[in-house]
Amino acid sequence: MAEKIIAYRFDRLDQTLSQLNNENCVIIAGGTDVMVLHKSRRGVPPKIPKPIVFIDHLSELKRVYQNDKDLHIGACCTYSELLEDPFIPSPLKDAIKTIAAPAIRNRGTLGGNICNASPAGDTLPLLYIYNAKLLLRSVKGDRIVAISDFIQGPRRVQRDHNEILAEIILPSILEGGSHVVFEKVGNRNADAIAKVGFAGYIRLNGARIDDVRFAFGAVGPTMVRSMDIEKKLLGKTVPLAAADIAQIVAAFDKIIKPIDDQRSTALYRKTVALNLLRYFLSMKQYQPN
């Protein structure tokens, strides 16, 4: 135990924020990513290069509440807590059930999954299609940023060192009427890092498409989403014509550029991503869920 490790654990969020304002720290919520990232030999504590601030016990970061049609989720809610929360819509719960396994869901937090900014982050495709906004808090006040602007690359987020991700805001999610599909492809049902992630969202007016969104995970440095491609489907009716489906698949074929790594190959990832898209677009009917 040679090196001294500095760590803080304050009772309140405001004390935590003033410490972060004074010193550049590593923030630990559930720790399920940080502890693996900095893992040492057995018996040797992980070496984390900066002072540490623990935040997972802060009740200010665990609130879930409704504000008009928007849902606000405290960043330190664990997956298990979200599964038991009556405010969380069922498509989001169904997606969370496919993430990790009970023991990790009891520790891992939604805010942690975002700030870790893994290209394969499990919840990210879903948060992108929900147009999630992030509320960042510091001693200077709050600011709100879209998740697609916040996440800039693998493990790179637009967080100033004095800020904490306090809430995830899902705009208009409580309005209902949309059909959401979430698929994760991995080597194992539980505890796998995704080879491909997919989320699709559709809202219909009768048979006409009023709104449609797609996001792909683990096929690029950040989630792949294209508003331009989505727009091509607005006003079309379901079931979609084969030519429309082919046009959308071809458009994504051009912008999805996965890589080979230890988990999968670029070819497999692309094929599966486009198959998931085709499956979503080919559904005969969409039931609001």
Next chain:
Amino acid sequence: MIKFTLNGRKVETDAPATARLLDLIREEHLLIGTKEGCGEGECGACSVFVNNLLQNSCLIPIGSIEGADIVTIEGIMETEQFKILDESYSIAGGVQCGYCIPGMVMASAALLTKNPNPSEAEIREGISGNLCRCTGYNMIVDAISKAAKKGDGLWQRK
């Protein structure tokens, strides 16, 4: 100084805040029922209860368990629930090399406490974070199903 409860006993440590709960349990307290498998939260061999919730002790920096109630496999061995699991695992042939079993038993107990009459699918989901490299899953699932029947009514009692 970090203070918490370990198997009902108040303990404290001056180990660094990033030390893994797993290392503290095994090396400082010599409770070696909790195993290290992957060390990355994928195998469940290090499962313990933190405030009654199943968690992987290899992923827990001790700084985040200040004031928490930690229970390891040793901490449940005197309970009626453990005795039923012990017997059911034996009858079903659920134990082969045994390395995964402390974690499996913790996951089994967590599942049955929450859901005393699980379906087979729910049992498989309950132990989905635990790997058995002898691949004796069917016997383990059978063991949990036997324990659910035998312990009817017992699981939700503390």
